[in-house]
Amino acid sequence: MTSRFFDENVLRSLRESWALGWPMILIMFFQFLIGFTDVFVAGYLGTDVLAAVGYVGQLYWTLMILANGLNVGTVSMVSQAYGAKSCEGVGTIGANSLLVGICVAGAITLFSQLFPDVIVKLAGMPPEIQTIAENFLRIFSLVLIPTYVMILSSGVLRSSGRVRITMVNSFVASSVNVALDLVLAFGYGPIPAMGYIGIAWATALSTTLGMCLNLLFVMRGAYAISFGAIFRPLTPCLRNLLKLGIPTVLQQTSWNVGTLVVYHLVGNIRSGEITALAAMTAGVRVEAVIFLPIFALNMAAAVLTGNRIGAGDIVGAQRGARVAAWLCLFIILVPAALIFAFAPEVASWLAHDQPVLEEMVRYLRINMLGTPFLAVGITLAGAIQGAGDTYGSMKIIVTGMWLLRIPFILATIYVFGVGPAGVWWAMTCSMVFMCGLFIKRFSRGEWTTASRDKTQNKLLWEACLPGEGLVETHSGNKEDREP
Numbered sequence: 058m059t060s061r062f063f064d065e066n067v068l069r070s071l072r073e074s075w076a077l078g079w080p081m082i083l084i085m086f087f088q089f090l091i092g093f094t095d096v097f098v099a100g101y102l103g104t105d106v107l108a109a110v111g112y113v114g115q116l117y118w119t120l121m122i123l124a125n126g127l128n129v130g131t132v133s134m135v136s137q138a139y140g141a142k143s144c145e146g147v148g149t150i151g152a153n154s155l156l157v158g159i160c161v162a163g164a165i166t167l168f169s170q171l172f173p174d175v176i177v178k179l180a181g182m183p184p185e186i187q188t189i190a191e192n193f194l195r196i197f198s199l200v201l202i203p204t205y206v207m208i209l210s211s212g213v214l215r216s217s218g219r220v221r222i223t224m225v226n227s228f229v230a231s232s233v234n235v236a237l238d239l240v241l242a243f244g245y246g247p248i249p250a251m252g253y254i255g256i257a258w259a260t261a262l263s264t265t266l267g268m269c270l271n272l273l274f275v276m277r278g279a280y281a282i283s284f285g286a287i288f289r290p291l292t293p294c295l296r297n298l299l300k301l302g303i304p305t306v307l308q309q310t311s312w313n314v315g316t317l318v319v320y321h322l323v324g325n326i327r328s329g330e331i332t333a334l335a336a337m338t339a340g341v342r343v344e345a346v347i348f349l350p351i352f353a354l355n356m357a358a359a360v361l362t363g364n365r366i367g368a369g370d371i372v373g374a375q376r377g378a379r380v381a382a383w384l385c386l387f388i389i390l391v392p393a394a395l396i397f398a399f400a401p402e403v404a405s406w407l408a409h410d411q412p413v414l415e416e417m418v419r420y421l422r423i424n425m426l427g428t429p430f431l432a433v434g435i436t437l438a439g440a441i442q443g444a445g446d447t448y449g450s451m452k453i454i455v456t457g458m459w460l461l462r463i464p465f466i467l468a469t470i471y472v473f474g475v476g477p478a479g480v481w482w483a484m485t486c487s488m489v490f491m492c493g494l495f496i497k498r499f500s501r502g503e504w505t506t507a508s509r510d511k512t513q514n515k516l517l518w519e520a521c522l523p524g525e526g527l528v529e530t531h532s533g534n535k536e537d538r539e540p
Contacts, residue, residue, distance in 0.1 A: 081353035087231035111338025126306030140367025152286035169198030230267035293520035336416035359443030378440030434492020445508025457491035
């Protein structure tokens with residue numbers, strides 16, 4: 058047993074997971090700072106603003122589900138092309154991905170600018186925060202194209218050995234966002250206080266900066282995106298990107314719409330609806346601290362698994378995913394225990410109203426109990442998606458949200474009448490069940506062949522090679538490939 062844990066292959070997988078994982082943890086932390094600062098500033102502007110920020114945050118990510126879905130397909134295909142050392146494959150996949158992203162984001166931007174009131178009402182937001190939400194949405198939707206491009210270009214960079222570049226760009230963008238949040242919302246010197254609308258503009262400006270920084274680097278090096286390919290899209294390449302991306306789009310749609318339903322249900326609890334909604338909004342931000350290493354290693358596992366499959370090393374892909382899952386579990390146990398133990402102190406950072414603070418403490422402690430299951434399940438889910446098994450991942454998420462989480466919440470509110478605490482328990486139990494399903498699917502091993510086109514006996518990314526499918530390889534150097 059001891060020799061198994063000290064096996065050279067296991068140690069190699071551990072080093073690889075950590076080498077990609079720690080920059081991803083910092084990237085997730087920088088992104089977390091943006092949301093945390095938004096909530097921190099909103100908390101000083103009123104409970105209604107705090108509730109609106111939480112609602113609009115969920116709505117905003119719902120509007121970007123196509124970017125997230127397309128990015129999963131992009132990461133899977135680019136990481137496999139990079140594992141096969143195909144310069145042409147990486148560049149062409151990236152170009153086709155950006156083409157789809159820009160077109161989709163442009164259409165959503167137009168609709169959001171024309172009908173923000175319709176979108177807000179369909180989201181089921183409480184009437185008292187609808188005006189605030191509409192104002193947020195008008196500004197956020199203006200930068201959907203930069204946001205899509207930033208997400209997709211980040212996916213290309215981290216999947217092709219340039220994760221540290223993405224880390225630095227994320228640091229710069231998040232630092233600018235934090236500074237602008239404070240300056241624009243509260244005013245500084247000659248700059249007047251803009252109130253809650255300053256939060257929206259801070260996010261918009263920092264996102265645009267992040268996009269520009271990513272594009273500067275994604276155009277460089279042997280693995281640079283071929284922008285000429287944008288004007289020569291390859292139908293098979295687009296088809297395979299959509300084949301991997303559409304299940305994730307459906308998964309993201311299911312999850313985000315389901316989360317909006319959860320917010321709606323929490324906002325309609327008969328007593329203390331705004332209190333529960335504000336507590337959940339702030340609690341999600343604190344809970345995100347635990348999710349930083351979890352989702353960072355989820356993305357690291359996706360890239361490493363894709364690299365191994367692209368190189369033809371299926372056993373290495375399975376081993377690396379297991380090691381990443383154990384690493385994730387080891388990393389999050391202590392912070393989860395600390396948040397559970399010191400929940401009142403942590404909640405006081407964001408909640409300044411006593412009823413909100415008390416409900417937030419309950420939210421944090423209940424959700425921390427499911428964190429160990431979350432660490433293992435979500436990391437393995439990343440490996441499954443990196444291998445191209447996005448359909449299997451979609452089935453698990455849809456089942457967990459619509460057959461478990463929402464029915465449980467409805468029962469706790471309308472049948473048992475236990476209030477917000479019942480909602481928090483329903484969320485935790487459904488998450489544990491979903492993670493169990495991911496562990497089971499990983500153990501069965503079917504995901505390892507999901508990215509292979511069985512009719513042509515090729516990996517899906519190979520359809521992005523023009524001509525006869527000759528693979529241009531590059532051994533890499535310090536400028537193009539990170540150690």
